[in-house]
Amino acid sequence: MKQMTQDCTPTPLSINNLLAMKQRGEKISCLTAYDASFSALINKAGIDVILVGDSLGMVIQGHPTTLPVSISDMIYHTRCVSRQPNQRVFVIADLPFMSYSTPIIAADNAAKLIQQGCAQMVKLEGARIEIVRFLVDQGIPVCGHLGLLPQLINQLGNYQVQGKTPADAKRILIEAQQLQDAGATLLVLECVPAALAKEISSQLKIPVIGIGAGVHCDGQVLVLYDMLNISITKRPRFSKNFMQEAPSIEAAISAYHQAVKQALFPSIEHSF
Numbered sequence: 001m002k003q004m005t006q007d008c009t010p011t012p013l014s015i016n017n018l019l020a021m022k023q024r025g026e027k028i029s030c031l032t033a034y035d036a037s038f039s040a041l042i043n044k045a046g047i048d049v050i051l052v053g054d055s056l057g058m059v060i061q062g063h064p065t066t067l068p069v070s071i072s073d074m075i076y077h078t079r080c081v082s083r084q085p086n087q088r089v090f091v092i093a094d095l096p097f098m099s100y101s102t103p104i105i106a107a108d109n110a111a112k113l114i115q116q117g118c119a120q121m122v123k124l125e126g127a128r129i130e131i132v133r134f135l136v137d138q139g140i141p142v143c144g145h146l147g148l149l150p151q152l153i154n155q156l157g158n159y160q161v162q163g164k165t166p167a168d169a170k171r172i173l174i175e176a177q178q179l180q181d182a183g184a185t186l187l188v189l190e191c192v193p194a195a196l197a198k199e200i201s202s203q204l205k206i207p208v209i210g211i212g213a214g215v216h217c218d219g220q221v222l223v224l225y226d227m228l229n230i231s232i233t234k235r236p237r238f239s240k241n242f243m244q245e246a247p248s249i250e251a252a253i254s255a256y257h258q259a260v261k262q263a264l265f266p267s268i269e270h271s272f
């Protein structure tokens with residue numbers, strides 16, 4: 001039995017609330033966060049989901065990729081984010097590169113994110129169907145991640161839009177269905193054509209959260225530092241500087257939340 005390092009008080013939003021949002025056509029708003037102060041602002045703005053992404057390797061640690069991020073880094077930042085009084089937001093934590101290479105390793109690391117980090121769900125990249133099935137069998141909620149997979153950057157060679165050919169689009173659609181069948185209860189789709197994301201979102205029962213995947217997904221996620229225009233790297237084309245028309249960080253986060261809920265973001269210029 002692992003020691004809990006803090007009181008993991010259940011948060012009000014659950015996966016059932018997110019599923020219900022999809023069913024009634026309400027868009028799900030999601031931002032990444034890595035610390036308590038931004039987590040508090042995001043909670044206050046009414047954002048539905050925080051993703052403690054391994055993008056922290058780039059925006060917090062200053063690495064050129066997400067690959068150096070360790071499971072200890074993820075536990076530390078997830079705990080910082082989850083340490084909110086009256087927390088409403090649903091918290092997902094990324095399993096970093098090589099932390100889910102076998103089912104046992106995946107379960108051990110996912111358990112740490114949940115028990116020590118107080119995450120409600122873990123996310124992993126790719127069609128790792130057997131790993132997802134094993135985690136779900138252990139009672140660990142899983143979010144899949146398809147399309148552009150940043151942890152594969154050394155195989156891909158660049159961060160480009162995926163699913164542009166009919167064969168690749170079909171592969172991603174099949175993988176999405178396989179992840180759902182294996183028990184994943186959420187899916188992140190990154191950098192795919194809007195038409196493909198629309199088809200996947202309509203075919204799946206589980207909510208699909210897009211990033212660079214068009215407005216027809218069930219929800220949207222952005223890297224917080226990109227939408228606040230404080231990233232040290234160039235903002236991706238699919239992101240938007242919400243600080244441009246906002247007087248404060250709080251107002252920018254609220255504007256993003258409203259834009260997602262009203263399906264005003266992403267527009268065509270932020271889609272592929």
Ligand code: KIV
Binds near residue numbers: 054188190221
């Ligand atoms: O690590 C991250 O922030 C992510 C998002 C880009 C979806 O996985």
